[in-house]
Amino acid sequence: DGGITQSPKYLFRKEGQNVTLSCEQNLNHDAMYWYRQDPGQGLRLIYYSQIVNDFQKGDIAEGYSVSREKKESFPLTVTSAQKNPTAFYLCASSIGAASREQFFGPGTRLTVL
Amino acid sequence: AQTVTQSQPEMSVQEAETVTLSCTYDTSESNYYLFWYKQPPSRQMILVIRQEAYKQQNATENRFSVNFQKAAKSFSLKISDSQLGDTAMYFCAFSRGTGTASKLTFGTGTRLQVTL
Numbered sequence: 001d002g003g004i005t006q007s008p009k010y011l012f013r014k015e016g017q018n019v020t021l022s023c024e025q026n027l028n029h030d031a032m033y034w035y036r037q038d039p040g041q042g043l044r045l046i047y048y049s050q051i052v053n054d055f056q057k058g059d060i061a062e063g064y065s066v067s068r069e070k071k072e073s074f075p076l077t078v079t080s081a082q083k084n085p086t087a088f089y090l091c092a093s094s095i096g097a098a099s100r101e102q103f104f105g106p107g108t109r110l111t112v113l
Numbered sequence: 114a115q116t117v118t119q120s121q122p123e124m125s126v127q128e129a130e131t132v133t134l135s136c137t138y139d140t141s142e143s144n145y146y147l148f149w150y151k152q153p154p155s156r157q158m159i160l161v162i163r164q165e166a167y168k169q170q171n172a173t174e175n176r177f178s179v180n181f182q183k184a185a186k187s188f189s190l191k192i193s194d195s196q197l198g199d200t201a202m203y204f205c206a207f208s209r210g211t212g213t214a215s216k217l218t219f220g221t222g223t224r225l226q227v228t229l
Contacts (some may be wrong), residue, residue, distance in 0.1 A: 039121075042220055
């Protein structure tokens with residue numbers, strides 16, 4: 001079945017450590033996205049990628065980094081520079097301009113202790 | 114920049130009744146798309162319905178329909194014959210119609226509780 005997978009579902013890290021969240025899709029979509037969700041704030045865009053080896057900052061990119069070495073993979077690293085990293089992280093993908101519709105993964109809950 | 118506003122943080126409806134969730138947006142774009150996403154307790158985001166701004170006809174998907182008022186920049190969601198499985202957070206979202214990446218701008222959401 002085609003879809004988007006995110007792993008792990010729950011992640012715990014100590015303050016000051018970098019952590020990488022996985023996102024894989026087998027939908028053959030060109031574009032991929034990372035969102036952060038906090039209570040009462042909806043979803044906010046962190047980074048997005050339109051094609052392999054290219055990505056752009058979203059609205060809240062500070063303290064995060066990404067890579068897009070393969071079409072199906074778009075990992076997100078939460079660095080120690082992110083001041084408040086505890087949140088729910090959602091990955092999404094879209095075909096591109098024709099659809100304008102995004103498909104979401106199940107999310108990763110990151111807790112920094 | 115685009116903004117999306119959902120002014121109802123929480124709503125409740127009895128099973129089989131109809132409920133309307135409100136959404137307003139602000140943009141200077143003429144070509145854009147609007148969406149309603151559902152996020153149940155599992156937290157999986159699910160697309161409920163989409164509307165292209167250039168289409169005058171309101172979108173409908175089974176029990177879900179929208180009232181799209183372009184001049185008023187309003188995009189409300191009507192759920193008919195509400196079911197217990199409709200209990201979820203509902204997010205309104207905006208996407209520009211140009212460019213390759215369909216970046217979404219989300220509202221803060223409305224928590225809907227369907228009761229017996």
